[in-house]
Amino acid sequence: MSRIGNNPIAIPEGVTVDVKDNVVTVKGKLGELTQNYDSIEIKVEEGNVLVTRSSDTKDQKAKHGLYRSLMHNMVEGVSKGWTKELELVGVGYRASNQGQKLDLALGFSHNIILNVAPEVKLETISEKGKNPIIKLTSFDKQLVGQVAAKIRGFRKPEPYKGKGVKFVGEEIRRKAGKSA
Numbered sequence: 001m002s003r004i005g006n007n008p009i010a011i012p013e014g015v016t017v018d019v020k021d022n023v024v025t026v027k028g029k030l031g032e033l034t035q036n037y038d039s040i041e042i043k044v045e046e047g048n049v050l051v052t053r054s055s056d057t058k059d060q061k062a063k064h065g066l067y068r069s070l071m072h073n074m075v076e077g078v079s080k081g082w083t084k085e086l087e088l089v090g091v092g093y094r095a096s097n098q099g100q101k102l103d104l105a106l107g108f109s110h111n112i113i114l115n116v117a118p119e120v121k122l123e124t125i126s127e128k129g130k131n132p133i134i135k136l137t138s139f140d141k142q143l144v145g146q147v148a149a150k151i152r153g154f155r156k157p158e159p160y161k162g163k164g165v166k167f168v169g170e171e172i173r174r175k176a177g178k179s180a
Helices: 058-079 141-154
Strands: 016-020 023-027 032-036 041-045 048-052 082-089 094-098 101-105 112-115 121-125 133-138 164-167
Touching: 016 041, 023 058, 032 058, 048 058, 058 082, 058 141, 082 141, 094 121, 101 141, 112 141, 133 141, 141 164
Parallel strands: none
Antiparallel strands: 016 023, 023 032, 041 048, 082 133, 082 164, 094 101, 101 112, 121 133
């Protein structure tokens, strides 16, 4: 039995959830998200969203918890939003933005210029004596995670000195090196 799938999702004020023809639409103050679903039932009752399944087949058990988590992320996203912060660790690593264009200097011969989706709010923070930070904010959790993973993929943190692009608060497993 799915413990996550059985939990009801509370709908906060200012958020509307519509279920029609196997498509769920969630609208809130930050934006609107839609999600297709199949082989489970989604009902809106008394300010809660309930996800149920009709049988205990392996396919339905798997989708039960999945769609409940997706629905929760959508409701949370349109009401509060999602944020990811990336930190650039390394000498000469810099980040700047002009609108939705992110300019990264990561030790390559040329700067990397990335056009970020308009749904993601982009902010770069550069303070003297501290590592530059890239802050990504959006109502779509999947999109924020995808953009953050793309930026991190340009220069992943290496295990010897810890240089690279990492998430704020991420622990890098360090190796000793030659001298040890």
